[in-house]
Amino acid sequence: KNQVEQSPQSLIILEGKNCTLQCNYTVSPFSNLRWYKQDTGRGPVSLTIMTFSENTKSNGRYTATLDADTKQSSLHITASQLSDSASYICVVKGQAGTALIFGKGTTLSVSS
């Protein structure tokens, strides 16, 4: 069964600290993986998309990595800010014509 598992479920860090969120998937064949950020009371917004051939991609203070062999991805946030407090959702796309598989998300709280 195609699944996307995210860890940790929730995380609390101090402003200015770094953190890493994990995403493991069993989707096969694999097409791409996206990380979304969802602020409270808002819809998810795409942060980055990674295809099979990409290992690392950065978007400002956000850096995503992908290991297609082990079916793992991570989202690293550098120098966290209060505005990083949100839920981060990993979404995997399998073969053409199949639906996106959503993880349950990691809730990040950044405190001052």
Added chain:
Amino acid sequence: DAGITQSPRYKITETGRQVTLMCHQTWSHSYMFWYRQDLGHGLRLIYYSAAADITDKGEVPDGYVVSRSKTENFPLTLESATRSQTSVYFCASTAFDSGANVLTFGAGSRLTVL
């Protein structure tokens, strides 16, 4: 205003009532989707549409009806609301098949069924 808008943002209704959630996008995206988001679950696909007059079921379609007479609108109807349909509903759109493009989500409609 450009974008994807959902209405109402908040709705309280009673069991057995019919409820329609509206979704409107201004980009002329071909694909539109309805998801529900519940605690302990990821976003789950209810219905999607590849074009006007073309709709298909997602993972959790029971109790919901959709239509797409115009490209820009994709309403979701709960014909007889149940408490289990209390949720936050998100509409999304993309220009092509979701595998090739990023989904753009609306702000969500929070529905409470009493």
